[in-house]
Amino acid sequence: MRKTLISLGVLMREKRFVYMDHAATTSIKPDVAESMIPFLKEYFGNPSSLYSIGREGKEAIETAREQLAKALGAKPDEIYFTSGGTESDNWAIKGTAFSRQKKGKHIITTSIEHHAVLYPCEYLEGQGFDVTYLPVDRYGLVDPAEVEAALKEDTILISVMYANNEIGTIEPIQEIGKVAKEHDVLFHTDAMQVIGAVQLDMKQKHKDVDMLSLSSHKFYGPKGIGALFLKEGTQIDNFMHGGGQERGKRAGTENVAGIVGMGKAIELATANIEEHNEIIIKMRDRLLSGVLEIPNCRLNGHPEKRLPGNLNFSFEFVEGESLLLMLDQMGICSSTGSACSSGSLETSHVLRAIGLPPEIAQGSLRLTLGDANSKEDIDYVLDVLPETVGKLRNMSPFYNPGSVCEK
Ligand SMILES: *Cc1c(COP(=O)(O)O)cnc(C)c1O
Numbered sequence: 484m485r486k487t488l489i490s491l492g493v494l495m496r497e498k499r500f501v502y503m504d505h506a507a508t509t510s511i512k513p514d515v516a517e518s519m520i521p522f523l524k525e526y527f528g529n530p531s532s533l534y535s536i537g538r539e540g541k542e543a544i545e546t547a548r549e550q551l552a553k554a555l556g557a558k559p560d561e562i563y564f565t566s567g568g569t570e571s572d573n574w575a576i577k578g579t580a581f582s583r584q585k586k587g588k589h590i591i592t593t594s595i596e597h598h599a600v601l602y603p604c605e606y607l608e609g610q611g612f613d614v615t616y617l618p619v620d621r622y623g624l625v626d627p628a629e630v631e632a633a634l635k636e637d638t639i640l641i642s643v644m645y646a647n648n649e650i651g652t653i654e655p656i657q658e659i660g661k662v663a664k665e666h667d668v669l670f671h672t673d674a675m676q677v678i679g680a681v682q683l684d685m686k687q688k689h690k691d692v693d694m695l696s697l698s699s700h701k702f703y704g705p706k707g708i709g710a711l712f713l714k715e716g717t718q719i720d721n722f723m724h725g726g727g728q729e730r731g732k733r734a735g736t737e738n739v740a741g742i743v744g745m746g747k748a749i750e751l752a753t754a755n756i757e758e759h760n761e762i763i764i765k766m767r768d769r770l771l772s773g774v775l776e777i778p779n780c781r782l783n784g785h786p787e788k789r790l791p792g793n794l795n796f797s798f799e800f801v802e803g804e805s806l807l808l809m810l811d812q813m814g815i816c817s818s819t820g821s822a823c824s825s826g827s828l829e830t831s832h833v834l835r836a837i838g839l840p841p842e843i844a845q846g847s848l849r850l851t852l853g854d855a856n857s858k859e860d861i862d863y864v865l866d867v868l869p870e871t872v873g874k875l876r877n878m879s880p881f882y883n884p885g886s887v888c889e890k
Contacts, residue, residue, distance in 0.1 A: 489813060491866055501815045501860045505792055505853030506648050506676060511744070512703045512854075518747040519705065522740040530737050531728070540739040547746025554753040555695070556684035557712055563729045564742050567709040568675045568698030570722065572599040574711055574733075575671040575694040578719035579640045580607050583669070587637025591668075593617045593625050594836040595652075596644050600673055601832075604642075613637075622785035623652035623837050631662045638666070644673040645681070645695075649820055649833040649849060650784030651793025653681070660691025669693045669717065678702040679752035680760060680790050685712060693717045697749075699741065703854065704748030708741030763791040763852050766861050770794060770850065773865040777872055783837065783847065792852040795820075797839065800882035801846035801875045802828070809875065810848075813867045820847040842881075 487498040502510070521539075528537030530544055545559070552559040565571045580590065592604055594616045604614045615633045619625055625643055641663045646653045656672055663670035671694040674683065679702045683689060695712040699705055713719065713732075725734030771794055774780065779799040798806070803819030810817050820831030821844060830844035839847075850864070876882040 491870055496863070496866060498814050499860065499863045501863055502855040503850040503852060503860070503864065504816045504818050505855070506651075506701075506790075506849065506851035507818055508700045508706065509703045509853055510855060511700075511705055512748065512751060514751065515704055515744045515748045519740040519744040522743050526739070530739055531726070540737070543743045543746075544737055544739060547742045550746035550750045551697075551710055554678075554683070554749040555712055556686050556689075558715060560730075561685070561712055561715055563711045563713055563733050564737060564745075565709045565711055565733060566738070567707055568597075568673070568696055568701070569599040569709075571696035571698070571709045571711040572597070572671075572673055573603045574722035575696060575719070576600065576603045576640065576642060577607065578722055579669050579671070579694075580610075580612055582718055582720040583639040584612075587635075587639045588612045589635045589638040590614045590640045590642065591617065591630060591633050591638060592642045593619060593644070595619050595623055595625075595647050595649075595833045596642070597648055597673060597675070600642055600644065619652075619836050621837050622788070623647055623650050623783075623833065624785060624788065625654050625659065627655055627658040627662055630659050631666075634662075634666050634668065638668050640669050640671060642671040642673070644676075646674075646676045646790050647784070647833060648676050649831055650795045650837065651676075651789040651851075652785045653677075653788045653790065656692065657688065660689065663693075664691045669719075671695070675701050676790055676793075678749060679756060680792070682753070682756055685714070694719070699745035699748055702748050702752040705741050705744040708738050708745050710745070760791045763856075766856055766858065767791060767794060767852055769858075770852070770861045770864060773861070774868060777869050780872075781843070783834065783839070790851075793849070794851070795847060795849045797834075797843045798846040798848065798872050798876075799843060800879045801872055802879075803845055803847050805875055806846070806848055806871065809871050810867065813871070815864060815867065818849040818851070820849065821845040 488495045489498045526536050526539040530540040548559045548562045551562045608614050643659050660670050674695045675698045693714045698709040723734045781797050783795040803821035807819045820834045822829050828845050834844035
């Protein structure tokens with residue numbers, strides 16, 4: 484690779500490529516890609532067919548189902564493959580709504596869910612359902628007592644995400660599940676961000692979760708494949724209608740290679756969660772304390788109850804999208820909760836929900852760590868970020884560190 488030097492103040496440094504957007508997606512692990520290749524090449528047969536190149540595919544699907552079940556502490560029969568996290572969320576929510584609408588039409592969710600949950604809920608409101616969007620505290624925590632207080636006679640579903648993708652806050656899923664069970668309401672959780680970071684156990688710790696959504700590309704698997712855990716005995720309507728695949732519950736010829744890759748990916752991601760978290764947390768804490776030395780900067784989300792790899796900052800007097808673009812020029816991939824669309828600044832619904840004023844929310848930067856990162860990446864970001872923030876502040880008409888108006 485060609486080496487480029489960049490200048491940082493008086494320093495010259497080698498430009499690096501630093502991927503710090505693991506919450507958006509992750510790179511596929513070599514072993515995962517390898518496991519998929521036979522199912523893209525020789526075993527192309529339809530898994531529903533009876534000859535051997537199809538049967539091989541069918542068997543591989545069942546192996547992957549067992550790998551997922553094992554990783555979740557669930558039964559293989561409780562795992563259904565889908566086209567990804569968005570489909571799993573849509574299926575859980577609309578499938579519950581349509582199958583239980585005679586019983587009731589009220590759904591409880593939160594104001595910080597991913598759009599894959601929020602928009603199906605908004606769609607259902609248009610279909611005559613009644614949705615409560617619970618607020619969160621300033622750290623992004625949902626209060627189980629508020630979930631209980633929001634229950635109505637006709638509540639059929641509670642959907643609360645396991646951990647937030649923007650600010651990393653981990654929700655009290657067990658307590659909320661308990662509330663759901665005590666009131667005989669189905670409980671769904673979007674667990675996209677937690678695979679490989681939190682040990683799941685659907686039989687014990689998470690016994691009150693009826694539905695849980697997964698997405699392979701968030702844990703070093705391929706894109707366009709996901710799963711819904713549907714607890715044994717839970718009846719919801721189908722989302723896809725057609726062939727009899729997935730025991731008649733999810734129609735469509737299976738994405739065999741994707742399923743095989745996801746099976747391998749979940750096995751690898753859940754093999755040593757503790758050790759993996761330790762490595763990530765070490766890097767994160769160094770990055771955190773380094774970034775907090777930048778003046779007028781704060782950490783968003785909960786200080787402890789947060790995903791190991793997630794950091795979300797707000798820098799005053801900085802516009803997030805400009806920061807993201809300048810970091811990109813320095814080879815750093817990040818994310819922001821602010822988008823400048825047609826001249827007006829839009830801030831994320833999550834940052835609004837935790838009560839950040841627009842001028843603070845607009846200067847947000849999400850750095851999410853994962854397998855792609857090393858200690859050198861942290862050093863590099865700590866070299867580049869303060870100077871980049873400084874440059875942007877110097878361009879801001881509102882930033883005035885001295886007494887006289889500076890440029
Ligand atoms: C990524 C993500 C989704 C969407 O999953 P896809 O597989 O990309 O459709 C939904 N919810 C959360 C919390 C996510 O992080």
